[in-house]
Amino acid sequence: MNQETDGVGEAIAGELRLMDPEVRASRSLARQLLDPDFVEVGASGRRWTYDEILAAMPGMDGAAESGPRYEPSRFTGVLLAPGLVHLTYETTLDGDRVRRSSLWRKQGADATWRMYYHQATPVPPDGA
Structure with missing residues (x-):
């Protein structure tokens, strides 16, 4: 494997972990996967900061073991620069x-991949 496929694979693994109800329900597990400078623009259009998303995630969709789960598909990724991967994919919930x-991005003393930015856009009912 090379740096690009390693980074993309690790980022996809991180995305999948963030969809796991156990991780979503645990602030300490989610913190391991989110960059301290994390920002999200959710499907609702709301902007979330690192602290806001960590506080809200246990009550969000996909956090209950017995509830609906995210079904991811169509992952694609590219290494934009050393330590920076861009992923696109779809989920159904x-x-x-x-x-x-x-x-x-991968930086800092621990040099682990963490989500720096996330954006979600709803797909219209007609699927366009």
Whole structure:
């Protein structure tokens, strides 16, 4: 494997972990995957900061073991620069499709991949 496929693979693994109800329900587990400078623009259009998303995630969709789960598909990724990966993919949750884009960066003393930015855009009912 090379740096690009390694980085993309690690970012996809991180995305999948963030969809796991155990991680979504645990502030300490989610913190390991989010960059301290994290920002999200959610499907609702709301802007979330690192602290806001960590506080809200346990009550959000996909956090309950017995509830609906995210069904991800169509992952694509590219290494934009050393330590910076851009991913795009789709999720379905309770019949609602969302197109997603995120930036993962690897920096700091621990040099682990963490989500730096995420944006979610609902797919219209006609699927266009």
